Amino acid sequence: xxxxxxxxxxxxxxxxxxxxxxxxxxxxxxxxxxxxxxxxxxxxxxxxxxxxxxxxxxxxxxxxxxxxxxxxxxxxxxxxxxxxxxxxxxxxxxxxxxxxxxxxxxxxxxxxxxxxxxxxxxxxxxxxxxxxxxxxxxxxxxxxxxxxxxxxxxxxxxxxxxxxxxxxxxxxxxxxxxxxxxxxxxxxxxxxxxxxxxxxxxxxxxxxxxxxxxxxxxxxxxxxxxxxxxxxxxxxxxxxxxxxxxxxxxxxxxxxxxxxxxxxxxxxxxxxxxxxxxxxxxxxxxxxxxxxxxxxxxxxxxxxxxxxxxxxxxxxxxxxxxxxxxxxxxxxxxxxxxxxxxxxxxxxxxxxxxxxxxxxxxxxxxxxxxxxxxxxxxxxxxxxxxxxxxxxxxxxxxxxxxxxxxxxxxxxxxxxxxxxxxxxxxxxxxxxxxxxxxxxxxxxxxxxxxxxxxxxxxxxxxxxxxxxxxxxxxxxxxxxxxxxxxxxxxxxxxxxxxxxxxxxxxxxxxxxxxxxxxxxxxxxxxxxxxxxxxxxxxxxxxxxxxxxxxxxxxxxxxxxxxxxxxxxxxxxxxxxxxxxxxxxxxxxxxxxxxxxxxxxxxxxxxxxxxxxxxxxxxxxxxxxxxxxxxxxxxxxxxxxxxxxxxxxxxxxxxxxxxxxxxxxxxxxxxxxxxxxxxxxxxxxxxxxxxxxxxxxxxxxxxxxxxxxxxxxxxxxxxxxxxxxxxxxxxxxxxxxxxxxxxxxxxxxxxxxxxxxxxxxxxxxx
Ligand code: PEP
Ligand code: MG
Numbered sequence: 001x002x003x004x005x006x007x008x009x010x011x012x013x014x015x016x017x018x019x020x021x022x023x024x025x026x027x028x029x030x031x032x033x034x035x036x037x038x039x040x041x042x043x044x045x046x047x048x049x050x051x052x053x054x055x056x057x058x059x060x061x062x063x064x065x066x067x068x069x070x071x072x073x074x075x076x077x078x079x080x081x082x083x084x085x086x087x088x089x090x091x092x093x094x095x096x097x098x099x100x101x102x103x104x105x106x107x108x109x110x111x112x113x114x115x116x117x118x119x120x121x122x123x124x125x126x127x128x129x130x131x132x133x134x135x136x137x138x139x140x141x142x143x144x145x146x147x148x149x150x151x152x153x154x155x156x157x158x159x160x161x162x163x164x165x166x167x168x169x170x171x172x173x174x175x176x177x178x179x180x181x182x183x184x185x186x187x188x189x190x191x192x193x194x195x196x197x198x199x200x201x202x203x204x205x206x207x208x209x210x211x212x213x214x215x216x217x218x219x220x221x222x223x224x225x226x227x228x229x230x231x232x233x234x235x236x237x238x239x240x241x242x243x244x245x246x247x248x249x250x251x252x253x254x255x256x257x258x259x260x261x262x263x264x265x266x267x268x269x270x271x272x273x274x275x276x277x278x279x280x281x282x283x284x285x286x287x288x289x290x291x292x293x294x295x296x297x298x299x300x301x302x303x304x305x306x307x308x309x310x311x312x313x314x315x316x317x318x319x320x321x322x323x324x325x326x327x328x329x330x331x332x333x334x335x336x337x338x339x340x341x342x343x344x345x346x347x348x349x350x351x352x353x354x355x356x357x358x359x360x361x362x363x364x365x366x367x368x369x370x371x372x373x374x375x376x377x378x379x380x381x382x383x384x385x386x387x388x389x390x391x392x393x394x395x396x397x398x399x400x401x402x403x404x405x406x407x408x409x410x411x412x413x414x415x416x417x418x419x420x421x422x423x424x425x426x427x428x429x430x431x432x433x434x435x436x437x438x439x440x441x442x443x444x445x446x447x448x449x450x451x452x453x454x455x456x457x458x459x460x461x462x463x464x465x466x467x468x469x470x471x472x473x474x475x476x477x478x479x480x481x482x483x484x485x486x487x488x489x490x491x492x493x494x495x496x497x498x499x500x501x502x503x504x505x506x507x508x509x510x511x512x513x514x515x516x517x518x519x520x521x522x523x524x525x526x527x528x529x530x531x532x533x534x535x536x537x538x539x540x541x542x543x544x545x546x547x548x549x550x551x552x553x554x555x556x557x558x559x560x561x562x563x564x565x566x567x568x569x570x571x572x573x574x575x576x577x578x579x580x581x582x583x584x585x586x587x588x589x590x591x592x593x594x595x596x597x598x599x600x601x602x603x604x605x606x607x608x609x610x611x612x613x614x615x616x617x618x619x620x621x622x623x624x625x626x627x628x629x630x631x632x633x634x635x636x637x638x639x640x641x642x643x644x645x646x647x648x649x650x651x652x653x654x655x656x657x658x659x660x661x662x663x664x665x666x667x668x669x670x671x672x673x674x675x676x677x678x679x680x681x682x683x684x685x686x687x688x689x690x691x692x693x694x695x696x697x698x699x700x701x702x703x704x705x706x707x708x709x710x711x712x713x714x715x716x717x718x719x720x721x722x723x724x725x726x727x728x729x730x731x732x733x734x735x736x737x738x739x740x741x742x743x744x745x746x747x748x749x750x751x752x753x754x755x756x757x758x759x760x761x762x763x764x765x
Contacts, residue, residue, distance in 0.1 A: 020160045021286035023051040027167045028223040037176030041072045044171070048145065048164060049074045052157065056125055056146035059133075060086070060093055061172055068097055068142060070120070071177060075146065077121040084117050088139075091115025093130060097139045101302035102131040102162065104153040108146070127151040131161045134298045135169040143168055163285060166295055167222050193420045198370070198395030200415035201381040203718050205433050206368025206390040207426070209343040210406040210419075212399065213350035213357065219327075224288040231280060234289040237329035238276065244325070245270055248356055262355050262379045269315070270322045290330050297323040317378060321354020347408040349398055355379040363387055368410030370395050370402075370417050382467065392417050443721040447478045451724050453732045459706060461724060462520075462714035464692055466490070468506070471513040473717035481518035483714020484579075484640065484692035485510060487563065488526050496534050500566050507570035518577060520640065520714075521567050522619065523560060523592075525549045525581040544654060549582030554591050564599045572609035577617065579640060584622040586631045593635070617688075621645035626674065633685035640714065641678065643693025647671065665749035666695045667704055672750070673743055679709035690714055699726040700765040704754055707735035722764070729763045 030043045041059060049057035056075030060068040063085075070076075070084040089098040095113050096103050108114050108128030116122065127147030133140045143165045171177065224230045249263050269275070275296065282292035297319065304316040347368040348361060358369070358380050369384055374393025384391045390412030402408065402419055409418040409429050418425055451459045462483025463474055467490065474482065490506055491498060498506070510519055526532050527548025540546040553560035567578060580592045593616065603610055617638035618625070623646070625632060633639075643666055648655040650671065651664040665671070675691075682689040690712040695701045697719035703726055705713055715723060738757055742750045758765040 019051060020156075020163065023047065023160065023164065024167070024223045024286040025225075026051070027164065031167065031171065031222075037171060037174065038072070041168070041171060041177065042074075044164075044168060045072045045074045048143075048161075052145055052160070054145035055148050056144070058144045058146075059141060059168060060097075060144070061133075061141040061177055062088075062097065062139060063178055068093055071141070073120075075125075077119060080117070080120045084120055086115065091117075092128065093142045093144060096130045096132050096142045096144075099302075100132045100134060100139050100305065102129070102158050104129045104158055106150045106152050122146075124148050127153070129153045129157060129161060131158065131165045132298075132302070133165045133169045133172060134301070135166075135173045140169055140172045159285075162298065163282070163287060163291075163295055166287075166291060166298065170219075170222065193418070193422050193425070194401060196395050196398055196401065196417045196419065198392040198398075198415050198417060200412050201371075201374055201378075201391035201393040202369075202385045202389060202412050204368075204388065204390035204412045205429060205436070206347055206410040206412070207429060207433065208345035208347040208365075208367035208408060210402045210404060210408045211342060211346045211348050211361075212402065212404050213348055213353060219288070219290045219294060221288050222291040223286055224283070224291075227284050227286070230283045230287075230289045230292070233330060234276075234279060234283065234292070237289065237326055240329045241322075241326050242270060244329070245356065248359060262382060266318055266322070266354065266356055266379070269318050270325075275319075290327055293323055293326050293330065317352040317373070317380065318354045320352060321357045324357070343405065347410055349402050349408070351399055353380045355383040358383055358387075363389075368392075368408070368412070370398050370408070370410055372396060372398050385467075439721070443725075446721055446724055446728075447476075449728065451480075451727060453706070453727050453730045455731045455733055457706075457711070457732050459727055460690075460712040461720060462518075462690065462692075462712065463720065464714050464716050465510075468509055468513065470717065471510065473720070474514060474517060477717060477720040479517075479717075479720060480712075481520075482510075482514060483520055483690055483712065485519055485521050486525065487522060488524050488530055488532075491524065491526070491532055497532070500562050500569075503563060503566035504569050507567050511570055511574055516574075518575060520577045520579050520617065520638075522579045522581050523550070523553055523563055525619075527552055544648065544656070550580050550588055550592060551582065553580075553595075554588060557595055560592070560595050561599055564596050565602070568599055568603050568611060569608055571611040571614075573612055575613045575615075576611035577615045577638070579617040579619060579638075581619045581642070582621055582645070583618045584624050586625075586628050586635065589618055589632065589635060619645075619692075620678065621649065623650050623674075626677065629677075629681045633681060633687050636687055638688040638690065639678070639682060641675065641689070641691040641693065643671075643691055643695040646674070646693070650674065665751055666701055667749050667751040667754060669743055669745055669747065669750065672704065672708055672739070675705065675708045675710070676743060683709070688712065697723070699723050700751070700754060700758060702726065703730060703735065703758060703763065703765060704739070704750075706730065706732060707739045707754075709736070725764055726758075729761070731761070734761075 026047050027044060030040050030047065033040065045057040045059055048054070056073065058073040058076055059071050061071040063069050066088045068086045068088065070081055073081060086094045088094050092103055092108060092111060092113050092115070105111055105128045107126045109126060125146040125148055127149060128144065130142050130144035133143055143161060145161065245267055249267060278296045279292045282295045283289055287295060300316060300319050342362060342365055344365055345367050346365055347370060348366060349370045352371055352373040366389055369389055369391045371391070371393040372395055374381060374391070381391055381393065390410045392410050392412055392415050395417055398417065406420050407426070409421050409425070411417065451461050453459065460480045462481045463470070463477065463479045464484040464486070465471060465482050466486040507521065526535065527546060528544045538547060564578065567576060578596065580589060583589050596616065600610070615637035617636050617640060619642045620639050621642035644655055647653065647664060647666055653660045653664050678689055689710060691705055691710055692714035696705060696713040697715040699722050702713055702715070702723045706727060735757065742753065755765070
């Protein structure tokens with residue numbers, strides 16, 4: 001074990017900011033000096049230990065296979081260098097790498113994750129501070145200091161070590177310590193065709209050549225002598241960036257709704273004072289403007305990527321986008337629409353993307369988007385949906401697997417990506433794209449044909465919607481209305497709970513866009529798998545059976561009242577249909593109805609125009625309600641079956657658990673019996689019955705629904721024409737007779753029999 005020499009130059013500086021500046025200046029000299037990279041790293045660790053008065057300073061570098069190798073140390077056994085290796089996630093060092101965030105402990109040895117390695121001679125050290133070495137958003141290693149004594153590390157020390165880690169990142173990334181090829185997985189294997197699984201964030205199929213979105217600029221200089229000059233450069237770059245974003249907003253301008261709102265939020269981020277102040281502070285600590293911007297973003301990454309809240313995690317991508325933009329302005333290479341050198345048909349591959357970055361690319365040539373991260377309700381997904389670009393997200397490691405201009409197929413229908421696909425796969429997908437285009441052309445004629453079965457029964461096909469950008473589909477398809485407007489979706493993409501005025505604006509726009517077609521507004525259905533960023537984490541053991549939907553509304557009546565108020569006001573003089581989700585007993589409906597009546601009275605008191613008519617309905621999702629139909633039906637105007645939840649509660653089978661996928665079938669005798677009962681009871685009571693779960697979007701399942709007796713279904717827009725086409729080929733009387741023989745059968749599912757029925761009669765399902 002070597003203890004750092006105490007005879008080096010002057011001791012650690014008293015003022016921490018001065019100390020950090022001095023340390024950075026030293027490191028700059030070492031980095032610029034001659035000698036092998038290993039020697040420079042040795043000197044760097046020695047200098048850090050000295051300047052931070054630490055007993056140990058160690059640097060671990062990431063090697064292929066996600067292994068962290070001890071590359072340099074002062075204070076631990078030199079014999080351990082290049083021998084001690086940890087997996088990502090193993091021990092404290094592995095933990096820092098796994099979560100890309102610092103760990104500071106007064107006594108590391110008592111921590112449960114401490115992994116003792118006898119060869120390092122770590123026994124006498126207690127105080128422990130380690131930070132990730134980050135570059136391009138990836139962890140390249142870990143830098144740690146240790147103290148013999150137990151001690152707390154203050155924020156300034158953590159920040160200083162993080163700043164130093166950026167300098168070390170340059171040395172690691174230069175490829176002298178570890179051959180950069182080792183880290184980029186560029187071996188022959190990678191050139192073979194492969195398929196990656198992700199999750200679908202927008203449907204559709206896109207075929208094109210890969211364009212890798214790597215906005216990361218190489219920061220050549222980390223340390224600056226003149227903070228004032230750097231602050232001035234930052235000021236100019238921020239001004240330049242703001243006016244460029246304004247231009248972009250004008251360019252995408254005329255778009256309304258969430259899309260425009262998202263871009264406004266983005267603009268707000270770019271002017272965020274806290275963010276800019278933190279960059280200024282980092283400059284004052286001795287970094288160049290570029291390094292300071294990057295440094296603040298490394299912090300954001302570490303902080304936000306750990307957030308349990310999906311909204312906050314998504315904001316990270318907006319911040320990445322803005323950071324890259326600012327770096328480009330600092331480098332004097334402001335972004336303009338990326339177009340000139342792109343292939344005619346391309347698929348964009350990125351770790352993640354902000355909404356503005358997506359808009360930088362030429363939309364006419366963009367065929368698909370693949371993201372290593374991404375979430376269905378992230379801003380970029382919403383914008384991509386508005387532009388009708390297929391998106392596969394959560395596609396791990398795609399950036400390492402794809403080379404620029406590789407051919408790619410994005411299968412947004414099944415959440416998969418084909419890399420360098422073989423010719424037969426390419427042909428199959430090309431055929432499917434062509435078939436889809438042909439179908440779209442054929443469907444253009446289907447739009448104006450009536451939704452009537454072959455034997456003359458008219459069917460109402462409604463759409464499920466949740467965002468304003470879903471509404472144009474209403475007219476493009478000729479659907480009968482919106483059978484389910486999920487009000488929680490606009491709540492989920494916002495930063496804070498929308499007030500009455502904001503909700504009123506949204507609901508009014510929905511009704512305006514529907515142009516007189518009926519819209520069923522479902523009150524807030526959050527909880528379970530749908531969390532709101534600004535709602536407390538409840539940590540429920542079983543959220544699907546927990547505090548969700550109408551239960552929240554009844555326990556927080558002010559929230560429900562405000563939502564109903566906004567709906568009533570939006571519908572002034574027009575028809576309003578309100579539906580309550582997850583009702584489990586009639587008493588809950590009665591309580592919700594009372595809240596609605598209070599709001600109706602308030603509306604009249606305040607002289608607002610009342611809706612021209614008001615219909616009240618419930619979602620049929622909880623089986624207990626099936627046993628109260630006689631009390632329920634006289635109280636409601638309509639009912640819509642939520643088959644997604646009904647299947648989950650009927651079969652005690654978690655809808656979000658992949659192990660339960662397809663374990664029980666919607667076309668089981670039990671489910672069909674439930675539907676049959678509802679058809680009979682609602683029919684007798686004169687209550688309109690519909691079904692708005694995913695079931696209605698699958699032609700074979702939709703066929704069964706009509707066979708059981710439903711005459712209204714509500715489905716997602718992409719399924720509209722497939723279902724309409726199916727029903728126009730269907731003889732309902734024949735199917736109904738066929739089904740009558742199946743209700744009592746003991747099959748797991750009648751799906752195979754229904755498939756044969758359809759095939760034998762040429763019904764397209
Ligand atoms: C359902 O449960 O079928 C339904 C339509 O509601 P959600 O999917 O929004 O829970
Ligand atoms: Mg539901």
